[in-house]
Amino acid sequence: MSVEAREARQPWILLAPAISAVTLLLLVPLIFIVVYSFWLRTATGADQVGFYLDNWREALTDRFYRDILFSTLRIAAITTIVCALMGYPAAYFIARSRGNKVLLLLLLMLPFWISYIIRTMSWINILGVSGALNTLLMSVGIITEPLNMLYNETTVILGLVHFLLPFMVLNVFVSLDGIDTNLEDAANSLGATKWQSFIQVTLPLSLPGLAAGGLLCFVLGAGTYITPLVLGGPRDAMFANLVFEAIITQLNWPLGSALSLMLLVVLGALVMIYNRYLGMAQLMKGLG
Amino acid sequence: MTRKIDDTTRYERLRERYMNGGLDRRSFLGLLGAAGTAYGLVTPYRALAQSVSQVRFDGWGGVVSEALRANAFDPFTAKTGIEVVDGTFGGGDEYLSRVKASQPGEYNIAHLSGVFDYARYHGLGLTTKLNEERIPNLQFVIPKLVDVFRNVTDGSLSCVPYDYGTTGLAYNRKYISDEEMQEKGAKILIDEAHKGKIGGWSDWRTRMWYASLQTGQDPNGVTDEEACWDAVRQHRDLALKYWGSGAELMSLLAEEEIHVTEGWSGRIYALQEQGHDIGYMDPPNGFGWQECMFVIKGSPLEACEELLNFMLDPATSIAVAEGQSYPPALDPQKVDLGDKIPTLPAFDPTGTLDGLTFADPDYWNGHEAAWSKTFGRVQKGY
Known part of the structure; x- marks a missing residue:
């Protein structure tokens, strides 16, 4: 084999494990889901093989699914904004700190060592009727009766922020860390105040990181179902909960497949828009 | 005497040979690949060929699982050498979905609730036919509890009643x-x-x-x-x-x-x-409701029947019932249930269970598709 041929083959050999994994674990199951979405559920719960548009018709025309989808996108958007507001100052502090950057990053990563479900459930012990916060407020005499703080949309958003904040901080940090601090010094030397140099120099340069963090938070937030299940009240369901219910509770895999594809298309479109205007490179940096 | 070794030990020995230079890299990777391929090909037919060193059981978790583990599974393993691997589920619907996605033989025995669940499994072709001669302890069970299951599966049984509440x-x-x-x-x-x-x-x-x-x-x-x-x-x-x-x-x-x-x-x-x-x-x-130990189609029947018979043994059944706080399916007219069980909620000393209203499986399964969907909507504010 010639050297050129060997060199041309090498990237494919190196990519083969990743391509195989993506094909077997993502592409093939996705094809199954697409096929399933055109089947029907029979009265006994068995699947009727065929090509039926009933599930798609229901998913696209029923107001119920549309409303929950919008509500899901709204909750994901609020979560993303809160993460951005809380995450940016934290990322800025880490990026500009001297000496203890590694330690701070390690602290940021620490929650990932604990299961997401455990982290979500920890809020029950903090905000519950006999939880830490109520106990504290009652012991200092601020309240006499425990407050009902759990099982509503606010606690769902709180749980999501708790889960997603590190993703935002990491992405913004990567962006800020790559900005040459001499640029700020130059702005200051030309008469800009610290605030002006931040607004006109640092913030615009860090926007790709903020956008990448925002995209991650939004997509992960919109696809979650554990948080509303654990911290939500009877009405606080998100779109992924509908998929769960269709597949698990109603044993309606065809409808569940159509619904999951619907969510995938909406979130996929968002990623495409992001890629069109900002590119995926920044996102890869943040994830790396 | 030859000793059976598990796959992990086999892999460790192979790796050791490779690390010690007794096996070249190509042969080592080739053997691993062959093992992986063989596993993939054999998995769907595992239930037919398995040597039955273990049986999988799925139940409700918590105190119920603890009671079964301590009073039934561990003593059963000590007696027969068959290990009982137990998993949990939050509800019958969730479990049915898992079974539907599984290969035959992957799931063996489930602690199902209600005759309607049994009928649903039957409707999906997941029932099997137990050899009742291998479960002599079935004679101690309240007849009414057995009969309702027989009615669903044309006189045969794919489960044994175990408790009620x-x-x-x-x-x-x-x-x-x-x-x-x-x-x-x-x-x-x-x-x-x-x-x-x-x-x-x-x-x-x-x-x-x-x-x-x-x-x-x-x-x-x-x-x-x-x-x-x-x-x-x-x-x-x-x-x-x-x-x-x-x-x-x-x-x-x-x-x-x-x-x-x-x-x-x-x-x-x-x-x-x-x-x-x-x-x-x-x-x-x-x-x-009454709960049963349901054997799923494709399971190793003899081992499952042996486990069910062991679980229905009055001593085992009473110990489990006391642990999980649900009365056993044993007929109080035939078996002395001791002091604690008569104090449990829902216990019926007559063994007729006339005081309890059970769900009619035909009625509830007839509404299952429509009502489960409607509830999903009502739950979310509609």
């Missing part, structure tokens, strides 16, 4: 008196006075059963369906949380997040034993 009303006596409960019955779950302190199981059957009681209808024959859905909506608007497992039910009541909910008799008894002042009441036509 009720889904009654559980309430915190610190906030709700026994008198108030007696007066309001099932309607306490839609009582404005307890808004924000009411709970409920996120199971459509239980919601509709209690809605039937709240609207004065027969739970096995609702005539005004819309009135029931209105009652479900009313409950939803007053409830703090739908619970999804026995552990969550116990936590919500013990932490006083909720003051009243419907609850599983055994779990509430367990809370009472832990010292919580939780009352329990079965309203008229309260939800009675």
Whole structure:
């Protein structure tokens, strides 16, 4: 084999494990889901093989699914904004700190060592009727009766922020860390105040990181179902909960497949828009 | 004597040979690849060829699993050498979905609740035919409990009845008196006075059963369906949380997040034993159910039958029942059940179970597709 041929083959050999994994674990199951979405559920719960548009018709025309989808996108958007507001100052502090950057990053990563479900459930012990916060407020005499703080949309958003904040901080940090601090010094030397140099120099340069963090938070937030299940009240369901219910509770895999594809298309479109205007490179940096 | 070794040991020995230079890299990777391919090819037919060194059991988790592990599975393994691997589920629907996605033989025995679940499994072709001669302890079981299963599977059995209980009303006596409960019955779950302190199981059957009681209808024959859905909506608007497992039910009541909910008799008894002042009441036509140990099609039958017979042995069954706080399916007219079991909620000393109302499987399964879907919507505010 010639050297050129060997060199041309090498990237494919190196990519083969990743391509195989993506094909077997993502592409093939996705094809199954697409096929399933055109089947029907029979009265006994068995699947009727065929090509039926009933599930798609229901998913696209029923107001119920549309409303929950919008509500899901709204909750994901609020979560993303809160993460951005809380995450940016934290990322800025880490990026500009001297000496203890590694330690701070390690602290940021620490929650990932604990299961997401455990982290979500920890809020029950903090905000519950006999939880830490109520106990504290009652012991200092601020309240006499425990407050009902759990099982509503606010606690769902709180749980999501708790889960997603590190993703935002990491992405913004990567962006800020790559900005040459001499640029700020130059702005200051030309008469800009610290605030002006931040607004006109640092913030615009860090926007790709903020956008990448925002995209991650939004997509992960919109696809979650554990948080509303654990911290939500009877009405606080998100779109992924509908998929769960269709597949698990109603044993309606065809409808569940159509619904999951619907969510995938909406979130996929968002990623495409992001890629069109900002590119995926920044996102890869943040994830790396 | 040759000793059987497991796959991990085989791999470790192979790796050791490779690391010591006794095997070249190409052969090592080739053998690993061949093993992987063989596993993939054989998996669908595993149940047909397995040597039955283990049986998989899936149940409700929590105190129920603990009772089964300590009193049935560990002694069974010590006696037969067959290991019982136990998993858990939050509800029958969730488990059925898992079984549907599995390969034959992957799941073996399930602790199913209600004849309607048994009928659903039968409808999906998941039942098998047990050899009852290999389960002689079946003779001790309450006949009525066995017969309802036989009716579904044309006289044969794919399960053995194991215990029974009720889904009654559980309430915190610190906030709700026994008198108030007696007066309001099932309607306490839609009582404005307890808004924000009411709970409920996120199971459509239980919601509709209690809605039937709240609207004065027969739970096995609702005539005004819309009135029931209105009652479900009313409950939803007053409830703090739908619970999804026995552990969550116990936590919500013990932490006083909720003051009243419907609850599983055994779990509430367990809370009472832990010292919580939780009352329990079965309203008229309260939800009675019987649980069975169901053997799924494709399972190693002989091992499963041996385990079922062991579990139905009066000594085992009574110990499990005392641990999980649900009366066993053993007939009190045939077996002395000891001192504790007669004190358990829902226990029927006559063995006729005439005092309990069970779900009619045809009626409930006939409404399953429509009602589970409607409940999904009602639950979310529709």
